[in-house]
Amino acid sequence: MHCDEVERVETISIERPGTSPVDVDIDAWRCCCGPLAARQVAAMLREGLLSSLCAVAGCVAGCDAPAHPFAAGVHRETGANTIEANAYYGVPILQKSFFWDGNGEVDNAGIGVHLSHYVADNLAFGLGTNYATWFTPGHDVYSGEVEAVVRGYPLGDSSPFFLDGNTGFQYASDLIPPGGTYWNFSFGFGGGVDLPLESGMSMLIGAHYHHISNALGRDNPRNPSQNEVRLWVGVIWNF
Secondary structure: OOOOEEEEEEEEOOOOOOOOOOOEEEEEEEEOOOHHHHHHHHHHHHHHHHHHHHHHHHHHHHOOOOOOOOOOOOOOOOOEEEEEEEEEEEEEEEEOOEEEEOOOOOOOOEEEEEEEEEOOOEEEEEEEEEEEEOOOOEEEEEEEEEOOOOOEEEOOOOOOOOEEEEEEEEEEEEEEOOOOOOEEEEEEEEOOOOOOOOOOEEEEEEEEEEEEEEOOOOOOOOOEEEEEEEEEEEEEEEE
């Protein structure tokens, strides 16, 4: 049997992270050319390894790594914490809105601060407080509110759109709405858009349906309640 009679019996695949596999063929000779065959196999292995390592080095130097989904704007991955400051203006919706009566008609404006924790990517729960001025006839009324909030980004990491909701308790310096009580329960829901400012910080713009009521019943004369649309803008950042 001659040394030029060759049979391919095995293929070794060498693969490095981020590169395509490099196949190295090992030829086994059925003749007495052992030293030459060994040198050829060693050269082939060396060439394959060098090519693979060079590919890795080239990728480290010049390849674009996949962008982190939260590199721009506030981070929304599991475990992230945020603080948010916002300002809003409330415009009353008279009479019946959805399933809740609302005869109050007092414009109001306020500011709020909220702390939230992401229990999963794009889903956060938190607590916050709002301070508002109610522009009632004759004199302004002031109120403070504590509330629980939830916010989610239903379209995933790359989407700026979110939905959120809140529920809480409010106490005022006078009857709100006029003819009601000093205290009210509240809830709201709506959505908005997250506009990245830098890594870990975003501007938020949104709109909410908001309802306040003292829960004394729709037929109670001391429960005028109020439905409104709240237009708001805020800044949120990670801490």
